[in-house]
Amino acid sequence: MDVRTGEGSLARGPGKGPLSNLLSPLGVISLALGVGLAAASTGPQSEAELAGRRKEMVASQIAARGVRDPAVLRAMAEVPRHLFVLPGYADQAYEDYPLPISDGQTISQPYIVALMTECLAPGPGDKVLEVGTGSGYQAAVLGRVVAEVFTIEIHDSLARRAAETLERLGYRNVRVRAGDGFFGWPEEAPFDGVIVTCAVPDLPPALFAQLAEGGRLVIPLGDVRTFQRLTVVTKKDGKPVVKRVLDVRFVPMTGEALRKK
DSSP states (O other): OOOOOOOOEEOBOTTOOHHHHHHSTTSOOBOGGGTTOSOOOOOOOOHHHHHHHHHHHIIIIIGGGTOOOHHHHHHHHHSOGGGGSOGGGGGGTTSSSOEEOSTTOEEOOHHHHHHHHHHTOOOTTOEEEEEOOTTSHHHHHHHTTSSEEEEEESOHHHHHHHHHHHHHTTOTTEEEEESOGGGOOGGGOOEEEEEEOSBBSSOOHHHHHTEEEEEEEEEEEEOTTSOEEEEEEEEETTEEEEEEEEEEEOOBOOTHHHHTO
16 A cells, blocks of 8 residues: 555744745744634535636735746646535635545645645656645646646545546546555656655655656655655756755655655
8 A cells, every 4th residue: 555645734833824934944833734624614606706716826825925837827726626625625625724635634735736746847748656646636736737647545545536536527647546655656657757745754765766867756855743844856867966945744654654664
């Protein structure tokens, strides 16, 4: 089996919003998930209203924090995030925090999804591996930006539901597998990009091995009990070139990753 799904948020210091964390990434950490954990009860919204909320989300939460890739911004404005969360949380789908899904997992803060996607420097012809499918939202965003997405989820029930949601929404370029993402998807390697939505203390060797030359691997690295540093690892001449982006907090990778501890 694989790594859980995980999905994260900016690490925040007390009394600080995500933008101030971006400016001061070493602040004391607190998880944004606590905001809005009470399920909302709302009436149905029209497609125009939902599109308007996505547009506002992109403008105020994502572009305002420096995400610039037009393809990423367009994907974030198009993917119906409310269809990837539990029904009781649909009204909160476009707010600036993670939300619970099922199996004790979460769907990431929208900004983190956009930032991690942009960090891949994705191209329209790329093939990308995602570790930690969750509800399928990150895979759906990637599916709007690249040619092929291969996504792995350790929880069978989550993998099944994500596959059903993605198929229902017409994502024919996304393949979902239930399994242990620590080992990647070797028969489909190499990948132009790899994105990991769960925390690990060290870079999983198989994932770097399956990265194409010049490709990027985006991953939360650090103490899985507290916070991590969102990290971009580029393969250059077969060696890792590491760039640290900002502090985040993700749930830990499980499966083989736990046995390696």
